[in-house]
Every structure is written in structure tokens, then in C-alpha cells.
Amino acid sequence: MNSYQPGRRQRHGRGRSRRRGGRGRFQEQRAPAPKQKTFWQRIAAFFGGNGGGQRKPATQSRNGQQQPQHQPREPREHREPRPQHKPEPVEVTSPRLYVGNLSFDATESDLFELFNGVGHVQNAEVVSYRHNQRSKGFAFVSMQTIEEAKRAVDELHDKEFLGRKLVVSGAKSSEHSHE
Numbered sequence: 001m002n003s004y005q006p007g008r009r010q011r012h013g014r015g016r017s018r019r020r021g022g023r024g025r026f027q028e029q030r031a032p033a034p035k036q037k038t039f040w041q042r043i044a045a046f047f048g049g050n051g052g053g054q055r056k057p058a059t060q061s062r063n064g065q066q067q068p069q070h071q072p073r074e075p076r077e078h079r080e081p082r083p084q085h086k087p088e089p090v091e092v093t094s095p096r097l098y099v100g101n102l103s104f105d106a107t108e109s110d111l112f113e114l115f116n117g118v119g120h121v122q123n124a125e126v127v128s129y130r131h132n133q134r135s136k137g138f139a140f141v142s143m144q145t146i147e148e149a150k151r152a153v154d155e156l157h158d159k160e161f162l163g164r165k166l167v168v169s170g171a172k173s174s175e176h177s178h179e
Helices: 039-046 108-116 146-156
Strands: 096-100 121-128 135-143 167-170
Touching: 096 146, 108 121, 108 135, 108 146, 135 146, 146 167
Parallel strands: none
Antiparallel strands: 096 135, 096 167, 121 135
């Protein structure tokens, strides 16, 4: 017999499952509801993106030829590695030097000490991001004379410093950087 307590409501109706979304014994089987798009898929679809995951049909150009469809990118592990970009050596025409492939842990005082072994250093400046002050991996060092700068390039280019091989060359002048 069912124990009835006044003031208490039954949680589960007759024949209904306790699990949410479950089907009771006596309910008919329904087809699963179509999968709804996520919020971002709906936004992308609204703005003409392919948010639903379906492929867009190939489009025709003005001359009536079929344009190839954009191919999805391969996963990283299947792609061939990108060729390493080697910065072109810049001739030393001023006492200012570019120091690349710098360890992110290198400080201006580290560079000051390293380049002081070659000649007199006027200034060492590690370039960093404004928002978090993390090094960008390169710096500029100003030597006293052009001769000392050339000697620094000869001695320190490809030298290992804090676990990385330095790239030392003449800094591009402000005329070249705006091209």
C-alpha cells in the first residue's frame, strides 16, 4: 500500500522515470531531437560564416567557372614544418646593434655584461610587450663606436647565450623600418 503523508506531493508521476529526460515504461519512443547549434555557431551563421559545420557549395565566378572550395587545414601533426626564417644580416653602419633569438630570461644587465667584454656599451634595451612586460626575444645594444659594433658582430653572432644562439647584426636605421 502507498503511504500517504498530508502536505507532501509526489515527485514522480505514475509510470514516469526518475531520471530527467528518461522515458517511462508506458511512453512511446520518440525520435531524438535534432542537435541544436551552439550560441557561437548561430552567431557565425547569422554573419554568413559556416557555423553549422556544413560545407558551402562551390561558387561561380563572373566568367561562369567553378571556383575551388576552401580546403580545411590539416592537423598540426600532419603538416610539414615551416622553414625557419633567418633574419637577413644588416651591415653595421652605426654603433646600434640588433640582438635577436634572445632568451626570454635575458635582462638588460646581462646584455650589458656580455657586450662589455667586446667594447664599451652605451645602452642596452630589451624590447618587451607593454601589457605584461614579457620580453619579445630581441634587443638593441648601442656601442661607443662603429668599430666596436663590428667587432661585437664578429665575436658574438651565433654565440650561445642563456641556451640560445644569438643573432647579432647592425640595426636597421629608422629610414628602412617605415618601408
